[in-house]
Amino acid sequence: MATQSAKPKWTELAVGTAITVPGSARQNRTGDWRSSRPIWNHEECIRCGVCVIFCPEGCIHFDQDQPGYPSADLEYCKGCGICAHECPTACITTQEEEE
Amino acid sequence: MEGMNVFAARLFPKDNRFVSGHRACQGCAEVLAVRLIHQILGRNTMVASATGCMEIISSSYPDTAWSIPWIHVAFENAAAVASGIEAGLQILMKKGRMPKRKINVVGMAGDGGTADIGIQALSGALERGHDMIYICYDNEAYMNTGVQRSSSTPYGASTTTSPAGKISIGQQTWKKNVTMIAAAHNIPYVATASPSYPFDLAEKVRKAAKVKGPAYLHVYSACPTGWRLDPKLAITIGRLAVQTGAFPLYEIENGKLKISVKTPKLRPLQDYTKPQGRFRHLDDATIAEIEKRLFEEYQKLERREGLIF
Numbered sequence A: 001m002a003t004q005s006a007k008p009k010w011t012e013l014a015v016g017t018a019i020t021v022p023g024s025a026r027q028n029r030t031g032d033w034r035s036s037r038p039i040w041n042h043e044e045c046i047r048c049g050v051c052v053i054f055c056p057e058g059c060i061h062f063d064q065d066q067p068g069y070p071s072a073d074l075e076y077c078k079g080c081g082i083c084a085h086e087c088p089t090a091c092i093t094t095q096e097e098e099e
Numbered sequence B: 001m002e003g004m005n006v007f008a009a010r011l012f013p014k015d016n017r018f019v020s021g022h023r024a025c026q027g028c029a030e031v032l033a034v035r036l037i038h039q040i041l042g043r044n045t046m047v048a049s050a051t052g053c054m055e056i057i058s059s060s061y062p063d064t065a066w067s068i069p070w071i072h073v074a075f076e077n078a079a080a081v082a083s084g085i086e087a088g089l090q091i092l093m094k095k096g097r098m099p100k101r102k103i104n105v106v107g108m109a110g111d112g113g114t115a116d117i118g119i120q121a122l123s124g125a126l127e128r129g130h131d132m133i134y135i136c137y138d139n140e141a142y143m144n145t146g147v148q149r150s151s152s153t154p155y156g157a158s159t160t161t162s163p164a165g166k167i168s169i170g171q172q173t174w175k176k177n178v179t180m181i182a183a184a185h186n187i188p189y190v191a192t193a194s195p196s197y198p199f200d201l202a203e204k205v206r207k208a209a210k211v212k213g214p215a216y217l218h219v220y221s222a223c224p225t226g227w228r229l230d231p232k233l234a235i236t237i238g239r240l241a242v243q244t245g246a247f248p249l250y251e252i253e254n255g256k257l258k259i260s261v262k263t264p265k266l267r268p269l270q271d272y273t274k275p276q277g278r279f280r281h282l283d284d285a286t287i288a289e290i291e292k293r294l295f296e297e298y299q300k301l302e303r304r305e306g307l308i309f
Helices: A050-054 A082-086 B029-041 B053-058 B078-094 B111-116 B119-128 B178-183 B198-210 B231-243 B284-304
Strands: A036-040 A060-062 A070-072 A092-096 B045-049 B070-072 B104-110 B133-138 B189-193 B215-220 B250-253 B256-259
Touching: A036 A070, A050 A060, A050 A082, A082 A092, A082 B231, B029 B045, B029 B053, B029 B104, B029 B133, B029 B198, B029 B215, B029 B231, B045 B053, B045 B078, B053 B104, B078 B104, B078 B119, B078 B133, B104 B111, B111 B119, B111 B133, B111 B178, B119 B133, B119 B178, B133 B178, B133 B198, B178 B189, B178 B215, B189 B198, B198 B215, B198 B250, B256 B284
Parallel strands: B045 B070, B045 B104, B104 B133, B133 B215, B189 B215
Antiparallel strands: A036 A092, A060 A070, B189 B250, B250 B256
């Protein structure tokens, strides 16, 4: 979870306790909530992007290099399984996480 | 995979303004709706958010998942604050204190913050005609505080304050039709949308941002935790809600109603209620009764289609 080393004193807080760093929630690695991870079978994947659009985390992206298959950022993936369930070619399987 | 309507996900804007690392539950469709809507609206957006799930999961101090100006306000006044932001921006632009440009002002709240607590602020903002978008994320109960019933909870749903048992069948009143209440203000754009139909949602958000004057969007957001639903079914259930008539998708543009996703023959309601734990106690007779009512409501929409009212 959040890794704050030292808590700020009340005098150091911004007025109205405004948060001045946009998108600072990125430091919450929500990936450790996951109990199963999505695995893409690249032979069946048609790169349609349904998983990219339906991911509630927004953690599935197309790979930058060609041919550009989607993959999940496992630092944030909570393992809900929506991508595997919605995939039109059923190319995503969920694999149990092992300790 | 039926009723598939996503064809060009690659064409969806990639400008993500609601970053990963928020604390939403697994499979939350509400947070998906928020992400998709703000991908469409882009960076020139200011958001006033009422108390609710989207507030607590996105901005637990000292972090925020937002990378656009966002303010948390009390439960009842998201619409009032959004209209104030809009009026403030207008006067600042008029006085030349900031460059003139189009800024989308968004008021967002859950169904409790819209249908129960915030309805007078919403009605006031719609009546005054501010150029803003009000978005209600409807997950059909107060999910943030632990699944209490709201006036938007559908008939028969079991929640912690309308529990199903020997005497009670769960929620005993019908879902309040806030969309039609908003439409009764004669505002230029009112629509219902669902993240299960992302391109329909995108089109509606674009229209809402484009119109001059208030726009109201009612977004269906499945809540796997509160509905006792398998997280992976969160998108499918949204599609089933449309196909069974539990949440029809339509838009009212300048008083003209158009059904966006037409379902010539509604699916049996069993398909929608069966995966959800909140409807598990319902017997066939009650489901048939609800089905009849939903069918009548859908027919009413079909009769109104194309008419100006």
